[in-house]
Amino acid sequence: MADYQHLPQDDYDDHAPRTSFGRNLKKSLTKQNAVLLATAAVAILAASSYWLGSSKEWSHHPTHFEQAGISPERFEYGVAKCGEIHRKDKHQYPDAETRTFNPRFVNGTKPTVFKNGFIFDGVNESYKGDVLVDQGVVVKVGGEIKPPKDAVVVDLKGHILTPGIVDMHSHLGVFSWPILDATNDFNEMTEPLVPFARSIDGFNPSDVARERAVSGGITSILVLPGSSNLMGGEAFAFKLRLTDTLSAEDMLIEYGNKDKWRYMKMACGENPKNRYGRQVRMPSTRLGEGWLFRERFSKATKLKLAQDDWCAAAAALPRWGRHRLSTPFPEELQYESLVALLRGDVRLNVHCYETHDIEAMVDHSNEFKFEIKAFHHALDAYRVPDILKRAYNYTPMVATFAAKFGYKKEAFQASVLSPKILVDAGIAVAMKSDHPIVDSQHLVYQAAMAHHYGLTELQALASVTSVPAKAMGLEHRIGKVAIGMDADLVIWEKHPLSLGAHPLQVYIDGIAQIKNVNPEDWSEQESPLIFKESPELVVPKVRDACSAKAKDAVFTGIKKIIREEGEEVSSKGELVVIVRNGEVVCSGLCRRYSTKDTPVYDLGGEGVVLPSLLSVGTPLLGLMEIPPEHKTGDGDLNLNDVVINAADGLKFGGLHMDEAFKSGVLVGVTAPSSAHVVQGVSVAFSTGAEDALSSKNAVLKEQVALHVRIGQESKSILFPTVSSQIQFLRSSLEKGLSHVFDSNNFFAQAARGSKPLIVEVHNRDEIIRIVQIKTELEKQGASIKLVLLGATEAWTVAKYLALEGVDVILRPYHCMPVQWTAQRCLAGAPLTQETGLSALHKAGVRVGLSAIEFEDLRQMSWFAGWARSDLGLTEREAVGLVSWNLAKIVGLSAETIASSGVVIYNGSPFEFGPKVAAIVGGGKPGIQCNPRAF
Ligand SMILES: *[C@@H]1O[C@H](CO)[C@@H](O)[C@H](O)[C@H]1NC(C)=O
Ligand SMILES: *[C@@H]1O[C@H](CO)[C@@H](O)[C@H](O)[C@H]1NC(C)=O
Numbered sequence: 001m002a003d004y005q006h007l008p009q010d011d012y013d014d015h016a017p018r019t020s021f022g023r024n025l026k027k028s029l030t031k032q033n034a035v036l037l038a039t040a041a042v043a044i045l046a047a048s049s050y051w052l053g054s055s056k057e058w059s060h061h062p063t064h065f066e067q068a069g070i071s072p073e074r075f076e077y078g079v080a081k082c083g084e085i086h087r088k089d090k091h092q093y094p095d096a097e098t099r100t101f102n103p104r105f106v107n108g109t110k111p112t113v114f115k116n117g118f119i120f121d122g123v124n125e126s127y128k129g130d131v132l133v134d135q136g137v138v139v140k141v142g143g144e145i146k147p148p149k150d151a152v153v154v155d156l157k158g159h160i161l162t163p164g165i166v167d168m169h170s171h172l173g174v175f176s177w178p179i180l181d182a183t184n185d186f187n188e189m190t191e192p193l194v195p196f197a198r199s200i201d202g203f204n205p206s207d208v209a210r211e212r213a214v215s216g217g218i219t220s221i222l223v224l225p226g227s228s229n230l231m232g233g234e235a236f237a238f239k240l241r242l243t244d245t246l247s248a249e250d251m252l253i254e255y256g257n258k259d260k261w262r263y264m265k266m267a268c269g270e271n272p273k274n275r276y277g278r279q280v281r282m283p284s285t286r287l288g289e290g291w292l293f294r295e296r297f298s299k300a301t302k303l304k305l306a307q308d309d310w311c312a313a314a315a316a317l318p319r320w321g322r323h324r325l326s327t328p329f330p331e332e333l334q335y336e337s338l339v340a341l342l343r344g345d346v347r348l349n350v351h352c353y354e355t356h357d358i359e360a361m362v363d364h365s366n367e368f369k370f371e372i373k374a375f376h377h378a379l380d381a382y383r384v385p386d387i388l389k390r391a392y393n394y395t396p397m398v399a400t401f402a403a404k405f406g407y408k409k410e411a412f413q414a415s416v417l418s419p420k421i422l423v424d425a426g427i428a429v430a431m432k433s434d435h436p437i438v439d440s441q442h443l444v445y446q447a448a449m450a451h452h453y454g455l456t457e458l459q460a461l462a463s464v465t466s467v468p469a470k471a472m473g474l475e476h477r478i479g480k481v482a483i484g485m486d487a488d489l490v491i492w493e494k495h496p497l498s499l500g501a502h503p504l505q506v507y508i509d510g511i512a513q514i515k516n517v518n519p520e521d522w523s524e525q526e527s528p529l530i531f532k533e534s535p536e537l538v539v540p541k542v543r544d545a546c547s548a549k550a551k552d553a554v555f556t557g558i559k560k561i562i563r564e565e566g567e568e569v570s571s572k573g574e575l576v577v578i579v580r581n582g583e584v585v586c587s588g589l590c591r592r593y594s595t596k597d598t599p600v601y602d603l604g605g606e607g608v609v610l611p612s613l614l615s616v617g618t619p620l621l622g623l624m625e626i627p628p629e630h631k632t633g634d635g636d637l638n639l640n641d642v643v644i645n646a647a648d649g650l651k652f653g654g655l656h657m658d659e660a661f662k663s664g665v666l667v668g669v670t671a672p673s674s675a676h677v678v679q680g681v682s683v684a685f686s687t688g689a690e691d692a693l694s695s696k697n698a699v700l701k702e703q704v705a706l707h708v709r710i711g712q713e714s715k716s717i718l719f720p721t722v723s724s725q726i727q728f729l730r731s732s733l734e735k736g737l738s739h740v741f742d743s744n745n746f747f748a749q750a751a752r753g754s755k756p757l758i759v760e761v762h763n764r765d766e767i768i769r770i771v772q773i774k775t776e777l778e779k780q781g782a783s784i785k786l787v788l789l790g791a792t793e794a795w796t797v798a799k800y801l802a803l804e805g806v807d808v809i810l811r812p813y814h815c816m817p818v819q820w821t822a823q824r825c826l827a828g829a830p831l832t833q834e835t836g837l838s839a840l841h842k843a844g845v846r847v848g849l850s851a852i853e854f855e856d857l858r859q860m861s862w863f864a865g866w867a868r869s870d871l872g873l874t875e876r877e878a879v880g881l882v883s884w885n886l887a888k889i890v891g892l893s894a895e896t897i898a899s900s901g902v903v904i905y906n907g908s909p910f911e912f913g914p915k916v917a918a919i920v921g922g923g924k925p926g927i928q929c930n931p932r933a934f
Pocket of ligand 2: 121
């Protein structure tokens with residue numbers, strides 16, 4: 001038995017531990033405890049040697065009481081650590097109502113009163129009232145507020161005021177625009193387990209995305225490391241107000257708080273196993289992922305227990321004499337954050353998609369006893385709410401997208417109904433951007449889509465305010481407009497869930513963020529948007545009314561028909577569409593047609609009829625189902641210089657075509673995708689066709705246009721420079737014009753104008769150069785129908801393009817300054833008056849809109865509606881952007897489009913709410929009723 005008289009003596013009592021733990025420890029230790037303590041010490045000795053035997057990593061000091069102990073300083077440090085890790089009052093925040101001061105307050109900021117607005121407070125129904133902010137917090141809410149003497153008064157003129165938008169999944173600052181190797185700091189991809197990496201160490205406050213995000217109303221973000229690693233590292237929560245110091249620390253939401261919440265990112269599923277599998281190292285499978293998680297958690301658990309043992313041993317030392325332990329407090333920086341997670345000091349966010357990934361992670365949480373605060377992406381979570389509820393001690397919330405799916409296998413079986421299903425199952429749901437995957441500026445658009453697909457107005461608004469704030473443990477500071485909350489506020493031009501909504505002004509810590517905004521310029525808003533239910537299609541009670549067998553029909557209750565460029569018919573809902581033998585034979589008043597005995601499909605007076613919408617330039621539609629999985633379609637073409645036809649690789653059916661069809665995109669024009677400058681020749685097809693034989697409209701045109709790509713993305717061994725790419729294009733066209741190529745050659749056809757030449761290009765100088773080649777060759781007799789696809793910087797030379805007769809397909813509608821060579825990308829209101837589209841439109845350039853991702857094809861009518869809202873277009877102009885403009889640009893005739901089908905909506909397709917009520921055509925026989933997004 002150890003002899004306590006011989007324990008190292010020191011000046012322990014003179015250096016009383018500072019922590020309350022230490023004080024309690026000293027108080028509670030008395031002589032009577034000595035026997036008990038002796039027993040405990042033996043047990044601890046045994047535990048320690050077990051510990052030392054099992055891992056040499058955490059201590060170099062054998063534990064023998066007879067030996068000289070650690071220095072008094074180290075002992076005291078350890079005792080202080082014990083106090084810190086075992087403190088009782090962790091993350092106890094004051095009730096919001098008691099807060100009168102925001103530590104982020106900037107001296108000199110005047111109080112501000114917002115008058116005459118509608119307040120959405122982050123939780124409840126919106127109401128009319130004023131808001132007073134001072135000292136960086138909300139001081140008063142509701143009713144009429146008399147402004148204090150020195151206050152700034154902002155007349156909201158009936159506009160909606162919401163809390164600042166909270167984005168709980170962003171890589172802003174660690175993946176700064178424009179994206180270069182140098183700015184890519186979001187995955188430390190040399191090790192699958194880097195829980196010790198910290199996003200703050202790479203966070204660049206000067207990322208240009210910050211200002212754009214703020215202009216979308218985003219005021220707080222959680223900056224997570226990326227998802228290539230199982231344990232990606234620590235995340236940090238920032239306000240997006242830049243401080244004069246340019247300091248990341250000064251941007252932390254909890255700036256000044258010593259007991260900040262900590263956050264961590266982990267990831268499971270495809271990303272880590274693909275990343276490391278490629279390097280032929282663990283994890284190459286989900287099995288390896290599970291093992292690595294468990295192995296690391298097990299090590300962290302051992303360290304945690306060693307610490308607890310040490311603390312218990314320290315606490316068990318007699319208070320008489322000057323006792324110390326002979327080993328230092330066990331610590332290891334590598335494991336520090338994981339141990340903190342096991343102690344509940346770190347809020348864990350896990351990126352997982354599939355049900356089995358989620359379950360594996362839930363199992364780990366139970367095995368090692370840590371809470372998962374949120375699953376991110378989690379597109380399959382809606383199928384397993386019960387598994388979420390099995391997680392250790394806490395039901396994780398889900399931070400997700402409203403409508404993204406299909407970009408990889410684990411994202412393939414997602415549903416747009418998932419936010420609603422989860423919320424109904426009692427799981428909190430937040431929308432997040434994953435910026436720059438989705439531009440943080442447009443996070444509220446995700447919430448609006450989630451509303452369209454089933455979340456209530458309040459749930460959708462909460463999904464980007466109070467819900468993510470709570471998920472970050474900061475609900476006493478952000479995400480609500482209430483007394484004591486931080487003065488982070490957004491004033492909206494129209495209801496934030498309506499299409500094209502953007503902020504007029506954004507406040508962070510009570511400070512206005514958008515420059516050159518004068519509230520006097522704001523127009524008076526009548527009342528907040530009321531979301532009106534659209535009447536459901538009333539289907540006739542006849543057999544097979546909504547099936548491939550339905551042949552004749554009369555659609556009634558239609559108020560607007562916009563089928564062709566020159567044609568728009570409106571009425572109070574008395575218009576009809578007559579279908580005979582599966583084809584639309586009349587739309588409008590159709591008085592000459594007898595509708596006797598024809599089954600009636602009624603749209604309740606709100607029906608709107610549009611032509612087929614087109615997908616032009618959305619990569620791989622019909623060629624690949626899951627792009628990273630080459631087995632799911634045509635494959636991947638490398639540097640093959642044979643010009644290939646997309647028609648040869650086209651596969652009908654599949655989820656993406658089906659989703660496009662159901663949302664009114666009845667016509668697809670897809671080019672092959674290649675690493676070469678020449679992509680190949682596109683094919684036009686009906687998205688609803690069963691196969692190439694099933695309908696006369698299945699393949700609408702075998703060879704549509706020649707597609708070429710110039711720029712960064714075409715740099716390869718063959719074309720390492722953009723200039724070599726442009727030279728190749730020039731010489732190919734020259735040969736096409738001469739008689740080196742015969743007339744079947746695609747470059748010959750492009751040079752002679754029998755096929756459009758679609759050039760994917762973004763940079764202004766490259767655009768000018770390509771247009772100059774067209775002009776030069778045309779002097780030599782060429783006639784080139786030049787179309788620019790992508791075209792981020794096309795707006796900067798809009799007049800030139802109009803003059804030279806060059807068409808533009810903007811892809812996507814809202815650009816991001818991702819490429820170094822294409823940074824001239826306008827953010828739109830409230831930062832810029834113009835957008836790329838508005839500049840091109842004003843100059844008279846023919847423009848179409850395209851989606852860069854399959855899943856965005858469901859949103860084509862919304863992109864048109866957004867453009868309508870941004871530019872003040874007529875509905876007809878908006879339809880043109882996604883229909884006949886595109887058809888003309890690629891040379892599909894008006895008849896082709898007219899005969900391809902019609903789409904009937906139960907309200908305006910340019911707003912959220914209304915849905916496709918019926919489709920006639922699109923490659924399918926009969927009548928499709930209420931096709932719904934999956
Ligand atoms: C702001 O003013 C307060 C009260 O006058 C003062 O205590 C504080 O130090 C000032 N802070 C800064 C950053 O100037
Ligand atoms: C919402 O309504 C509840 C109940 O009336 C109220 O207690 C709360 O303060 C309101 N606002 C917020 C932001 O919670």
